[in-house]
Amino acid sequence: MAETTGTRLDQQIAFLNEADKLKNTLRATELCDNSRYENSAEHSWHLTLYALVLADQAGPAVDINLVIRMLILHDLVEIDAGDNPIFGTHDISEMEAKEQEAADRIFGLLPIDLRDDLRVIWEEFEAAETPSAQFAKSLDRFQPPMQNLQSGGGSWIDFDVTEAQIHEKVGSKIAIGAPHLWTYAKGRIASFFADRT
Amino acid sequence: MAETTGTRLDQQIAFLNEADKLKNTLRATELCDNSRYENSAEHSWHLTLYALVLADQAGPAVDINLVIRMLILHDLVEIDAGDNPIFGTHDISEMEAKEQEAADRIFGLLPIDLRDDLRVIWEEFEAAETPSAQFAKSLDRFQPPMQNLQSGGGSWIDFDVTEAQIHEKVGSKIAIGAPHLWTYAKGRIASFFADRT
Numbered sequence: 001m002a003e004t005t006g007t008r009l010d011q012q013i014a015f016l017n018e019a020d021k022l023k024n025t026l027r028a029t030e031l032c033d034n035s036r037y038e039n040s041a042e043h044s045w046h047l048t049l050y051a052l053v054l055a056d057q058a059g060p061a062v063d064i065n066l067v068i069r070m071l072i073l074h075d076l077v078e079i080d081a082g083d084n085p086i087f088g089t090h091d092i093s094e095m096e097a098k099e100q101e102a103a104d105r106i107f108g109l110l111p112i113d114l115r116d117d118l119r120v121i122w123e124e125f126e127a128a129e130t131p132s133a134q135f136a137k138s139l140d141r142f143q144p145p146m147q148n149l150q151s152g153g154g155s156w157i158d159f160d161v162t163e164a165q166i167h168e169k170v171g172s173k174i175a176i177g178a179p180h181l182w183t184y185a186k187g188r189i190a191s192f193f194a195d196r197t
Numbered sequence: 198m199a200e201t202t203g204t205r206l207d208q209q210i211a212f213l214n215e216a217d218k219l220k221n222t223l224r225a226t227e228l229c230d231n232s233r234y235e236n237s238a239e240h241s242w243h244l245t246l247y248a249l250v251l252a253d254q255a256g257p258a259v260d261i262n263l264v265i266r267m268l269i270l271h272d273l274v275e276i277d278a279g280d281n282p283i284f285g286t287h288d289i290s291e292m293e294a295k296e297q298e299a300a301d302r303i304f305g306l307l308p309i310d311l312r313d314d315l316r317v318i319w320e321e322f323e324a325a326e327t328p329s330a331q332f333a334k335s336l337d338r339f340q341p342p343m344q345n346l347q348s349g350g351g352s353w354i355d356f357d358v359t360e361a362q363i364h365e366k367v368g369s370k371i372a373i374g375a376p377h378l379w380t381y382a383k384g385r386i387a388s389f390f391a392d393r394t
Binding site: 009012013015016017019020021022023024031032033035038039041042044045046048049050052053054065068069072073110114118143146147150180184 | 206209210212213214216217218219220221228229230232235236238239241242243245246247249250251262265266269270307311315340343344347377381
């Protein structure tokens with residue numbers, strides 16, 4: 001066990017206190033009951049529960065414990081960089097630069113070994129090249145439509161989104177890591193839009 | 198991989214939609230910036246981050262991946278039973294009965310295999326007898342004082358709590374699974390109360 005005094009534990013607590021700010025970062029998605037916008041901290045919790053409950057949708061090369069760690073960490077950079085709604089307009093390379101700068105600062109609050117360990121997990125998620133990262137990314141794209149279907153449209157209404165745009169920006173990503181979940185979502189999204197016309 | 202159609206995935210999604218309600222369950226603890234009360238969903242996320250960052254405070258028999266799963270699930274019953282502030286007055290056996298009933302209903306939304314798997318994790322946490330459960334419980338008691346120290350006292354002020362009561366109701370529990378964290382918190386709590394007199 002680590003020592004209790006000195007700077008190591010102080011650094012760990014400073015990081016955890018800083019992380020509290022993610023509870024104030026608002027997303028474009030609403031809660032299922034339509035009462036308010038979701039924040040990135042509770043969204044991250046919800047995604048870890050998605051990973052636990054939908055683990056049977058992951059391919060055999062996916063490490064669910066790693067997926068959960070990715071999802072715990074994935075939005076921390078939004079403390080500095082904010083949330084970029086998927087249907088909003090933003091410069092992707094500018095956003096990525098901001099997020100890298102945020103990762104430097106926020107993970108940099110930690111003792112060096114922890115800083116590096118957690119940064120590696122976050123970078124793997126961001127790169128979306130490994131099966132675990134692809135599954136984690138798919139869950140991150142799958143949860144907002146599930147919320148929108150409950151809340152009466154949520155960000156689809158706010159951003160005046162078409163069904164085709166959802167296929168392009170969301171479906172294509174869900175399908176990479178969790179193809180059955182996209183099949184499931186696609187049918188329900190089709191019914192939602194059919195009911196509105 | 199599981200099938201996409203039929204009732205299994207519908208049940209999984211119904212559970213995940215129900216879990217969204219935890220974002221509306223308010224706790225007695227405030228955010229570090231004192232802006233509002235914390236909800237149990239974002240609290241659960243914060244605790245999973247505590248587990249990742251403070252894993253070096255766990256004894257050798259602790260399984261951190263299991264701790265994280267416990268922390269993801271630990272407050273779900275509050276959707277029905279509400280949060281019981283540690284310094285509030287409530288009948289413990291009545292509260293436990295309510296939480297068992299809530300667990301029956303909420304985990305009962307899942308397919309049977311998942312219902313049983315997740316219930317077992319929650320029951321292990323509740324029983325607080327294994328090293329992993331004791332560490333998870335210690336983190337659950339350690340985070341609120343860390344928030345209170347940042348927010349200017351938070352629930353200690355609201356409930357007019359003495360330093361001795363914190364030692365009795367919080368410290369004794371933190372010390373079981375994470376003794377060094379209690380040593381760390383105790384010193385900072387002493388300084389906080391000394392500054393107030």
